[in-house]
Amino acid sequence: MKKTLLILGAILMAIAVQAKNYSISTPNTTLIVTATEGEPLLFRYYGARAEMSDIFAAGRTVKQEAYPAYGTYCEKPFASLVKQHDGDNAVNFVVEKVEQGTVDGLSKLTISLRDTAHPTLLVKVNYSAYSDCDIVKMNTEYINEGKRPVVLQKYMSAVLPIQSDNCVLLHLDGSSKNECNEHIEPLTNGVRVISTQSLSQMAKYNNASFMLGLDGRLEETNCPVIAGSLIWMGNFHFEFHNTLQTTSPTLFMGGINPAASDYTLMGKRSLATPEMVFTYTNNGKGEATRTFHRWARHHQLLDGTKEREVLLNSWEGVHFDTTPESLQGMVTDFAKLGGEMFVVDDGWFGPKYPRNNDKTSLGDWGIAKSKLPNGIRPLIDLTHKNGMKFGIWIEPEMVNVKSELYEKHPDWVLRHPDFEPNYGRGGGQMLLDLTNPQVQDFVFKVVDDILTENPDVYYIKWDNNMGMRNASSQYLPKALQSNLQVDFTLALEKILKRIRAKYPKVVIQLCASGGTRLNYGFMPYFQEMWTSDQTDAFHRIQIQWGALNFYPSNMLAAHVGSAYSKYTQRLIPIKFRFDVASMCRLGMEMVPAKLNPAEREYAQRAIAEYKKIRPVVQQGDLYRLISPYEGDKNLTSLMYVSENKEKAVLFAYRHLIRENLSQPIIRLQGLNPNAKYSIREVAPEFVNKPVKISGKTISSKMLMEEGIVMPELTNRYKSNVPLSEVRATNDWRSVVLELTEVK
Ligand code: DGJ
Numbered sequence: 001m002k003k004t005l006l007i008l009g010a011i012l013m014a015i016a017v018q019a020k021n022y023s024i025s026t027p028n029t030t031l032i033v034t035a036t037e038g039e040p041l042l043f044r045y046y047g048a049r050a051e052m053s054d055i056f057a058a059g060r061t062v063k064q065e066a067y068p069a070y071g072t073y074c075e076k077p078f079a080s081l082v083k084q085h086d087g088d089n090a091v092n093f094v095v096e097k098v099e100q101g102t103v104d105g106l107s108k109l110t111i112s113l114r115d116t117a118h119p120t121l122l123v124k125v126n127y128s129a130y131s132d133c134d135i136v137k138m139n140t141e142y143i144n145e146g147k148r149p150v151v152l153q154k155y156m157s158a159v160l161p162i163q164s165d166n167c168v169l170l171h172l173d174g175s176s177k178n179e180c181n182e183h184i185e186p187l188t189n190g191v192r193v194i195s196t197q198s199l200s201q202m203a204k205y206n207n208a209s210f211m212l213g214l215d216g217r218l219e220e221t222n223c224p225v226i227a228g229s230l231i232w233m234g235n236f237h238f239e240f241h242n243t244l245q246t247t248s249p250t251l252f253m254g255g256i257n258p259a260a261s262d263y264t265l266m267g268k269r270s271l272a273t274p275e276m277v278f279t280y281t282n283n284g285k286g287e288a289t290r291t292f293h294r295w296a297r298h299h300q301l302l303d304g305t306k307e308r309e310v311l312l313n314s315w316e317g318v319h320f321d322t323t324p325e326s327l328q329g330m331v332t333d334f335a336k337l338g339g340e341m342f343v344v345d346d347g348w349f350g351p352k353y354p355r356n357n358d359k360t361s362l363g364d365w366g367i368a369k370s371k372l373p374n375g376i377r378p379l380i381d382l383t384h385k386n387g388m389k390f391g392i393w394i395e396p397e398m399v400n401v402k403s404e405l406y407e408k409h410p411d412w413v414l415r416h417p418d419f420e421p422n423y424g425r426g427g428g429q430m431l432l433d434l435t436n437p438q439v440q441d442f443v444f445k446v447v448d449d450i451l452t453e454n455p456d457v458y459y460i461k462w463d464n465n466m467g468m469r470n471a472s473s474q475y476l477p478k479a480l481q482s483n484l485q486v487d488f489t490l491a492l493e494k495i496l497k498r499i500r501a502k503y504p505k506v507v508i509q510l511c512a513s514g515g516t517r518l519n520y521g522f523m524p525y526f527q528e529m530w531t532s533d534q535t536d537a538f539h540r541i542q543i544q545w546g547a548l549n550f551y552p553s554n555m556l557a558a559h560v561g562s563a564y565s566k567y568t569q570r571l572i573p574i575k576f577r578f579d580v581a582s583m584c585r586l587g588m589e590m591v592p593a594k595l596n597p598a599e600r601e602y603a604q605r606a607i608a609e610y611k612k613i614r615p616v617v618q619q620g621d622l623y624r625l626i627s628p629y630e631g632d633k634n635l636t637s638l639m640y641v642s643e644n645k646e647k648a649v650l651f652a653y654r655h656l657i658r659e660n661l662s663q664p665i666i667r668l669q670g671l672n673p674n675a676k677y678s679i680r681e682v683a684p685e686f687v688n689k690p691v692k693i694s695g696k697t698i699s700s701k702m703l704m705e706e707g708i709v710m711p712e713l714t715n716r717y718k719s720n721v722p723l724s725e726v727r728a729t730n731d732w733r734s735v736v737l738e739l740t741e742v743k
Contacts, residue, residue: 020034020035020036020098021033021034021044021052021056022034022035022098022100022109022111023045023052023109024100024107024108024109024127024128024129024136025049025107025129026049026129026130026131026133026134026135026136027049027131027132027133027134028048028049028134028281029046029047029048029049029129029134029136029279029280029281030045030046030047030048030049030050030052030055031045031046031127031129031136032044032045032046032052032055032061033066033109033111033127034063035095035098035111036095037094037095037096038094038095039094039095040065040066040068040072040093040094040095041065041066041067041093041095041111041113041125042063042064042065042066043062043064043065043066043159043160043161043248044061044062044063045060045061045062045163046136046160046162046226046278046280047060047163047224047280048280048282060163061163062161062162062163062248063248064161064248064251065159066111066125066159066161067079067080067093067113067123067125067140067159068080068159069081069082069091069092069093070082070089070090070091070154071090071091071092071093071115071117072090072092077191077239077241077251077253078154079154079155079156079159079253079255080093080123080140080154080155080156081152081153081154081155081258082115082121082142082150082151082152082153082155083150083151083153083262084118084121084148084150085148085149085150088117088118089153090117091115091117091118091121092115092116092117093113093114093115093123094113094114094116095111095112095113096112096113096114096122097111097112098110098111098112099111099112103128105130105131106128106129106130106131106137107128107129107131108126108127108128108129109126109127109128110124110125110126110127111124111125112124112125113125118146118150120144120145120146121142121143121144121145121146121150122142122143122145123140123141123142123143124140124141124143125138125140126138126139126140126141130295130299132298133291133294133295133298133299134279134280134281134291135277135278135279135291135292135295135299136277136278136279137275137276137277137278138157138158138159138160138275138276138278139157139158139272139273139274139275139276140155140156140157140158140255140272140273141270141271141272141273142155142265142270142271142273143270144265144266144267144268144269144270145268146267146268147267147268148267149264149265149266149267150264150265151262151263151264151265152262152263152264152265152271153258153262154258155255155256155258155263155271155273156237156253156254156255156256156273157230157254157255157256157273157274157275157276158228158252158253158254158255158276158278159251159252159253160226160228160251160252160253160278161248161250161251161252162212162214162226162248162249162250162251162252163248163249163250164212164214164215164224164249164250165242165249165250166186166214166215166216167186167187167212167213167214167216167240167242167250168184168185168186168187168212168213168216168217168218169183169184169185169186169187169192169210169211169212169218169240170182170183170184170210170211170212170213170218170285170549171183171194171206171207171209171210171211172206172207172209172546172547172549172550173205173206173207174205174543174546175204175205175516176204176513176514176516176532176533177514177532177533177534177539177567178532178534178539178543179203179514179515179516179518179531179532179534179543179546179547180207180515180518180531180532180542180543180544180545180546180547180549181542181543181546182542182545182546182549182627182629184218184629186216187212187240187242187250188242189242189243190242190243191239191240191241191242191243192239192240192242193237193238193239193240194206194210194237194238194240195235195236195237195238195257195259196208196235196236196257197235197257197259197260197468198235198467198468199234199235199468199484199485199488199489200397200431200464200466200467200468200512201464201466201467201468201512201513201516201517202232202233202234202235202236202516202517202519203512203515203516203517203518203519204467204512204513204516206236207518207519207550208229208230208232208236208238208254208519209227209228209229209230209549209550210227210228210229210238211225211226211227211228211285211288211549212225212226212227212240212250212252213225213285214226218285219284219285220284220285220286220623220624220669221283221284221286221287221669222282222283222284223282223283223284223285224280224281224282225280225281225282225283225284225285225287225288226252226278226279226280226288227278227279227285227288227289227291227292227550228252228254228276228277228278228279229276229277229292229519229520229550230254230255230274230275230276230519230520230521231274231275231276231277231300231519231520231521232255232256232274232489232519232521233489233492233493233517233519233521233522234256234485234486234488234489234521235256235257235259235261235485236254236255236256236257237254237255237256237257237258237259238252238253238254239251239252239253239254240252241253254276255273255274255276256273256274256485256486257485260471260482260485261482261485261486262482262483263482263483263486264479264480264482264483271486274521277292277295277520279291279292279295285549286622286623286624286669289548289549289550289622289624290621290622292550292551292552293551293552293553293621293622294621296520296523296551296552296555297552297554297619300520300523300524301520301523301524301527301552301554301555302500302523302524302525302526302527303507303527304552304554304555305619306527307614307615307618308527308528308554308585308614308618309340309341309389309459310338310339310340310341310586310587310588310607310610310611311339311340311341311342311343311389311391311459311587311588312330312334312339312341312342312343312587312588312589312592313343313345313461313559313587313588313589314326314327314330314342314343314344314345314347314589315345315346315393315589316535316559316561316562316589316590317330317589317590317591318330318347318591319346319347320346320347320355320356320357320358321347322344322345322346322347322348322368322371322372323371323372324372324373324374324378324379326591327342327344327379328379328382329591329593330342330591330592330593331379331382331383331386331388332382332386333591333592333593334388334588334592335386335387335388336592336604337588337592337600337603337604337607338604338607338608338611339388339588339607340388340389341383341388341389341390341391341458341459342383342388342389342390342391343390343391343392343393343459343461344376344379344390344391344392344393345393345461346358346393346395346463347368347371348367348368348371348372348376348392348393349361349364349365349366349367349368350364350366350368350403351364351366351367351368351369351404352364352403352404353400353402353403353404354368354370354371355368355371356371357426358425358426358429358465359400359402359426359427359428360400360402360403360426360428361400361402361403362395362398362399362400362403362405362429363398363399363400363403363404363405363406363432364403364404364405365394365396365446365449365450376392376454377454380454380456380457384456389458389459390456390457390458390459391457391458391459391460391461391507391509392450392454392457392459392460392461393460393461393463394446394447394450394460394461394462394463395462395463395464395465396443396446396447396462397431397432397434397443397464397492398424398429398430398431398432398464398465398466399412399413399429399430399432400426400428400429400430401423401428401429401430402428405442406430409438411474412432412433412436412438412439412442412474413430413431413432413433413470413474414430414431414432414433414468414470414471414472414473414474414484415430415470415472415474416470416471416472417472417474421469421470422469422470423469424465424466424467424469425465425466429465429466430466430470431466431468431469431470433473433474433475433488434488434491434492434495435473435475435476435484435487435488435491436473436474436475439475440491440494440495440498443495444495444498444499447460447499447503448499448502451503451506457506458506458507459506459507459508459509460506460507460508460509461508461509461511461530462508462509462510462511462526463511463512463513464511464512464513464516464517465512465513467516471484472484473487473488493521496522496525497525499525500524500525507527507528508525508526508527509526509527509528509529509530509557510522510526510528510529510530511529511530512530513533514530514531514532514533514534515529515530515531515532515543515547517529518531518547518551520551523555527555528554528555528556528557528585529551529555529556529557530557531543531544531547531556531557531558531584532544533567534565534567534568535561535562535565535566535567535589536561536565536567536568536570536572537560537561537565537572537576537577537580537581537732538568538570538572538576538580538655538732539565539567539568539570540558540580540581541580541628541636541653542628542629544556544558544580544583544584545624545627545628545629545636545638548583548584548622548624548638552622553583553584553585553617553618553620553622553640554584554585554618554619555585556584556585557584557585557587558580558581558582558583558584558585558586558587559581559586559587559588559589560574560577560578560581560586560587560588560589560590560603561577561589561590562590562591562594563577563599563728571728571729572729572731572732573726573727573728573729573732574595574599574602574603574606574726575602575606575683575685575726575727575734576653576732576733576734578602578603578606578610578683579651579653579683579734579735579736580653580734582606582610582613582617582651582736583617583638583651584617585618586607586610586614588603596725597725598724598725598726599725599726601687602683602685602726605683605687606683609682609683609736610683612682612738613649613682613736613738615642615647616640616641616642616647616648616649616738617640617649619642619643620640620641620642620643620647620648620649621640621641621642621643621670622638622639622640623638623639623640623641623668623669623670624638625637625638625639625650625666625667625668625669626638626652626664626666628653628655633664634654634655634656634658634661635652635653635654635655635664635713636651636652636653636655637650637651637652637653637666638650638651639651639668639669639670641669641670641671645670645671645672645675645741646672646740646741647738647739647740647741648668648670648671648677648738648739649682649736649737649738649739650666650668650735650736650737650739651734651735651736652666652710652713652734652735652736652737653732653733653734654713654714654731654732654733654734655731655732656731656732657714657716657730657731657733661714662714663709663711663714664709664713664714665706665707665708665709666707666708666709666710667703667704667705667706667707668700668703668704668707668708668739669704671700671703671704671739671741672700672741673700673701673704674700674701675699675700675741675742676697676698676699676700676741676742677697677698677699677700677703677739677740677741677742678695678696678697678739678740678742679693679694679695679696679697679698679737679738679739680694680695680737680738680739680740681693681694681735681736681737681738682736682737682738683736685724685726685727686724691710691712691735691737692710692711692712693708693710693737694737697742703739710735712733712735713733713734713735714733716730717730
């Protein structure tokens with residue numbers, strides 16, 4: 001048998017299947033499976049790139065079912081469970097065909113598995129590899145060739161056996177205002193599950209990304225690491241098996257969460273499961289992070305290599321008090337600080353029920369004339385007159401019960417018809433039922449109307465402030481209710497594709513009560529994610545650090561709030577707040593008029609300086625130096641290095657001041673090893689008073705091997721020196737250094 005198949009404009013060769021090892025490779029990694037016609041597919045290896053003969057000779061292979069199913073692997077972890085129309089739920093997948101070739105620039109290996117018990121059921125297991133970065137992708141595709149429906153009860157995307165019985169797991173959990181808490185823990189014996197079960201705010205509580213240190217440790221450098229992330233806008237489920245049940249000591253599987261998600265696949269239909277991306281490196285988790293970031297900027301994040309603007313968002317400044325005066329003042333004041341964009345957040349809409357609080361108006365996307373009598377046009381014009389771009393907030397997947405939309409279409413929400421729903425934010429918010437094509441048109445129209453009426457709107461903030469509380473689509477038939485999780489997510493994707501087909505350029509920020517939708521599945525449609533509503537800069541360090549494990553700095557929006565955080569009641573000086581926000585995409589979220597003159601002067605300088613370091617911060621390689629999660633260090637430090645290593649930016653943050661603090665040594669990473677770098681402090685606290693190291697030229701050998709000490713991070717103001725207007729406390733000291741290679 002030798003047949004050529006055309007798939008997506010690419011050529012895949014169907015290959016005769018005798019027992020054979022098949023591999024795909026990235027520049028530094030290799031993945032191997034063994035396929036024998038009529039037998040189960042076996043997973044053999046994922047690790048450093050090497051000759052196949054060496055990998056086998058060294059014994060670095062596993063022999064594990066590559067896509068185990070309930071039927072012949074019932075006592076072991078199974079990735080697939082399928083119920084036939086007659087109730088039979090056992091399958092026996094065996095290899096039918098292997099295809100290998102290049103698809104969309106990726107080298108791809110597809111193995112078709114046929115169920116011998118129900119030959120109309122086919123599963124394609126897909127592996128693909130990038131040639132410009134060490135990322136492989138995996139997913140599966142279920143094809144029901146029969147006439148009758150089958151029910152997919154577990155349909156994982158990826159199965160990855162790992163030859164290590166001593167793994168250390170890094171994962172993120174948290175919730176609104178406390179996203180992305182980093183946890184590092186040994187993968188003890190048993191089964192570890194990480195999952196979320198909501199089609200909305202699917203990254204609330206847990207994030208669909210992980211890292212595994214394979215050698216009993218998970219370090220920044222010199223350590224074997226596998227990292228993975230599921231690309232999906234809906235619920236997810238990861239299983240880490242560390243048991244003697246499997247022939248490989250550790251087994252990972254991930255995909256859509258099967259909980260309450262039985263998927264009825266009609267006859268002659270197929271379902272492609274979401275892709276998972278993985279990277280392997282023996283250079284530690286630092287390298288795993290950098291690989292994810294580079295891949296994201298070049299392959300996954302919309303406009304991933306384009307510079308992001310410094311913006312002011314109105315939310316923390318005025319909340320729902322969106323009057324012409326309050327907004328105009330923000331525009332003109334921010335322009336004076338050097339701002340590049342103004343974004344009007346929540347509170348501008350609701351013709352019948354003006355949006356004065358979170359209890360009304362979602363769904364009614366006309367102007368609240370009682371608040372903005374002349375609409376938003378004068379504000380857009382003023383923003384442009386001040387040399388800035390304009391952006392606007394919407395939450396198009398939601399409705400308030402008190403709205404004209406709900407009055408007209410009470411059947412457009414997710415709820416069970418027979419009992420009172422559980423309302424969301426404000427006591428009256430509900431999720432629109434995106435499976436309904438009329439609702440899909442409506443959501444598209446929300447964006448379309450705004451951009452048709454105001455083609456000069458440059459940026460949209462797309463918010464989502466409610467997780468999935470209520471089961472039941474009022475659109476799907478009863479028998480298909482458990483398709484909701486998947487069909488809702490696919491419908492959202494369809495809407496986003498439609499929006500992007502018409503509006504490819506508009507910048508859209510994804511927000512979900514902060515960062516509760518942080519997932520790569522969204523990022524072909526959004527340029528950035530609002531990382532968190534947390535306004536306390538110290539708290540934000542941990543959140544941003546956690547998120548940066550997997551997601552690049554230019555995808556993560558970070559804003560400077562006012563000195564006093566209402567959430568933690570901490571008072572943090574303006575420099576520290578700017579320095580924390582400047583590690584990602586910088587913005588502000590306050591009323592600039594409330595800054596005192598010294599703070600205003602500082603803000604102006606800090607924005608101007610950010611613009612200078614922006615190319616390195618937004619596009620550079622991240623090196624983590626000292627973690628905020630190492631509490632006893634009381635210090636955080638990280639740096640970005642440009643691709644050509646000519647420029648670097650170092651951030652160092654001292655948290656609390658104490659008497660007799662030891663001077664921390666910060667060892668830099670990632671620089672050109674045989675060079676010298678001149679050092680300049682970025683936005684010192686006081687003009688012309690940079691830290692001592694500023695102005696020095698130091699060899700990279702010294703910087704990386706011996707490190708630097710900055711006493712300014714530790715010294716407190718002498719008691720006879722009054723604290724300034726910009727600094728009300730001795731805590732929260734920070735230094736940002738720009739390093740330039742001396743030629
Ligand atoms: C939640 C978001 O995270 C905030 O930034 C803000 O946009 C509010 N919603 C507005 O209601």
